[in-house]
Amino acid sequence: MSESAYLVCRPREVMLPLGKPIRRGDGAIDHFNLAENARNSADARLNKVVWKFLADCAGHPIEIKSSYDADFESVAAFKEIGGDEIGEVGFDEYVADWAG
Numbered sequence: 227m228s229e230s231a232y233l234v235c236r237p238r239e240v241m242l243p244l245g246k247p248i249r250r251g252d253g254a255i256d257h258f259n260l261a262e263n264a265r266n267s268a269d270a271r272l273n274k275v276v277w278k279f280l281a282d283c284a285g286h287p288i289e290i291k292s293s294y295d296a297d298f299e300s301v302a303a304f305k306e307i308g309g310d311e312i313g314e315v316g317f318d319e320y321v322a323d324w325a326g
Contacts, residue, residue, distance in 0.1 A: 230293045231258060232301070233276070235283040239304045242279045244290070260308075274321045279307060281326070 231244040245260035257265045266272045280288070291301055308317045 231255075232291050232293075232306075233279060234289050234291045234301050234304065235279075235286050236289075236301065236304075237286040238283060240279075240283075240307060241291070241301055241304045242275065242307045243309075247292070271317060271321070274324075274326055275307065275317050277326050278321055278324050 228246060231247050233242040233244060235241070243260060244258040245266060246258065247255045248257050248259060250256045257267065259266055260272065261269075291298055306314050307320050308314075310316070
């Protein structure tokens with residue numbers, strides 16, 4: 227399984243997938259991608275999703291969690307924005323009717 231990263235809001239029990247962290251030679255994260263060979267920052271829809279997530283979680287602590295973090299299981303059951311499981315909400319649905 228490859229590493230994935232998520233924005234997490236524990237008080238709301240929700241998380242937003244950032245995708246695979248793409249690292250530079252020194253190990254620092256350069257960017258994230260959800261799609262093969264693409265930078266999330268180049269996708270207008272994903273940018274809108276991130277800004278809505280930040281607005282929804284304003285006033286709450288937000289953290290970035292890796293699927294490799296030792297305590298990832300503590301957030302793994304949170305509702306995933308963009309997820310395809312029952313009860314989760316897709317990206318398009320999440321930003322529908324949001325003026326952002």
